Amino acid sequence: MENGAGVEQGISPLMAELARALRLVQQLDSHLSCPSPAESCKSLAPDILSSIQKSILMAQSSNPGSPASAGGSPRSDSSSPAFRDQERKEMMKKRKTLHKWTRQVKLTPGAAGGVEGPVDDGYSWRKYGQKDILGAKHPRAYYRCTHRKTQGCPATKQVQRSDDDPLLFDITYLGTHSCLQRPQNKEQQQQRKQRPELKVKTEGLDGDASLSFASVSDEMPAEIFSIIGTSSPDFLSPVTSESACLFMSPCPMVTSLDWGNSSVVDMDFLLDELDLEQSFQFDASSFST
DNA sequence: GACATTTGACCTAG
DNA sequence: CTAGGTCAAATGTC
Numbered sequence: 001m002e003n004g005a006g007v008e009q010g011i012s013p014l015m016a017e018l019a020r021a022l023r024l025v026q027q028l029d030s031h032l033s034c035p036s037p038a039e040s041c042k043s044l045a046p047d048i049l050s051s052i053q054k055s056i057l058m059a060q061s062s063n064p065g066s067p068a069s070a071g072g073s074p075r076s077d078s079s080s081p082a083f084r085d086q087e088r089k090e091m092m093k094k095r096k097t098l099h100k101w102t103r104q105v106k107l108t109p110g111a112a113g114g115v116e117g118p119v120d121d122g123y124s125w126r127k128y129g130q131k132d133i134l135g136a137k138h139p140r141a142y143y144r145c146t147h148r149k150t151q152g153c154p155a156t157k158q159v160q161r162s163d164d165d166p167l168l169f170d171i172t173y174l175g176t177h178s179c180l181q182r183p184q185n186k187e188q189q190q191q192r193k194q195r196p197e198l199k200v201k202t203e204g205l206d207g208d209a210s211l212s213f214a215s216v217s218d219e220m221p222a223e224i225f226s227i228i229g230t231s232s233p234d235f236l237s238p239v240t241s242e243s244a245c246l247f248m249s250p251c252p253m254v255t256s257l258d259w260g261n262s263s264v265v266d267m268d269f270l271l272d273e274l275d276l277e278q279s280f281q282f283d284a285s286s287f288s289t
Numbered sequence: 290g291a292c293a294t295t296t297g298a299c300c301t302a303g
Numbered sequence: 304c305t306a307g308g309t310c311a312a313a314t315g316t317c
Contacts, residue, residue, distance in 0.1 A: 088309080092301060127294055129309060142308070146293090158308090 103171045104162075123177060125157060137163045147179035154178060 125143035132139045138161035145153040154175040162168035 088300075091309085126292085128311095130295075131307065131309095134306060140307085144309095156308095 099176055100172065100174050103173070105169045105171055106165070106167055123155070123179075133160065136160065138166075145177060145179060147177075151179040 124146040126146045126148075127141055127143050129142040130139050131142070141159045143157045143159065145155040147153040148155075155177045156174045158172040158174070160170045160172070162170060
């Protein structure tokens with residue numbers, strides 16, 4: 001149960017690696033204001049990628065409760081009803097503690113991507129349910145990571161169309177990706193390039209602290225990704241499933257970080273380590289215990 | 290055939 | 304008991 005020790009053991013190298021990744025992203029950010037950002041960005045991309053992958057591996061290995069190991073027991077082994085029942089109960093428990101945040105996505109008229117799946121966020125999702133919600137005009141769609149089976153990735157999302165504005169979607173993400181996936185094909189990347197202006201607002205449902213940065217690139221004027229650190233109980237409890245997770249958006253200019261269940265100390269470490277200014281705004285006031 | 294979506298049934302928390 | 308969330312069989316698509 002208690003794997004706090006395990007997390008702490010892996011925290012220093014992990015956080016150092018995360019800090020490195022963040023620093024690289026900052027470099028990337030500053031390079032964007034150069035006359036020819038493309039070249040300098042290209043050289044940074046592999047570094048960032050490898051740093052992120054290292055971090056994820058560290059997070060997984062230092063976190064026995066991580067979905068890729070414990071929670072990720074393949075369903076192929078869980079064919080017995082009893083096992084499935086137990087798994088279901090555990091999942092119900094986890095639902096409460098999963099890292100959770102919401103994005104509001106506004107789709108401009110004529111935008112590609114379809115009505116029900118307006119946001120390609122770099123991950124592949126599989127729809128597993130749809131439900132009429134009381135008081136809502138539109139049904140809520142439930143998606144989970146395609147790699148849930150193969151990699152035990154626990155990430156899910158819920159897409160709810162706004163009552164008032166049919167082009168506005170509330171997307172609630174639950175859990176963080178433990179899978180190592182990035183957009184694979186050029187088609188997807190092209191689709192993303194072609195995607196008309198997309199406005200993304202992010203808000204924490206249960207997290208007081210938010211860390212956000214916006215790209216300064218001219219190419220993506222309206223895309224803002226926020227990092228939401230969940231407040232208690234996630235911060236205070238040694239919850240297992242996600243210690244740290246980062247993902248690279250296919251758009252080379254956007255990177256989103258997700259600290260999942262890192263502790264206050266961890267966050268302080270990062271804040272000390274990094275010069276957060278300009279593009280970073282961080283409200284740490286709510287961390288006071 | 291493999292994978293994704295649809296949809297009614299089922300389960301759980303409140 | 305109700306609403307929300309998930310499962311899994313049926314069906315569709317490539």
